[in-house]
Amino acid sequence: MAEGWETLEVVGTEEEAELIAGYLRNRDVDCVVESVFSHEFPVVVNPLGEVRIEVREEQLETARELLQRREDSDVDSSPWESGALIGAEGDDSGDSDPSESEE
16 A cells, blocks of 8 residues: 555455445445455465455544444444434334335
8 A cells, every 4th residue: 555554444345445444434444355365266365365454644543443333333233223213303103114014
């Protein structure tokens, strides 16, 4: 990577890297996803399968703190499980899950 950038994290897939990068970008952290992965090969052999998330040197600690807070807050759980969407303003349906449609 170019001077002034540091590796924040190395993950196994481009999709996972893009999810993390999107999370950081939404919090004003400059980052890029760098991968040497080639879709032409039938198997992935490390380090060819590594996908790196790079951030600016001066934002490295901020990015680490954000990822740690994200991990600690368990934001990956379903909003239905956490109750975040239950009883939302203007919702008289209580605790129904829209995936369980009534027909």
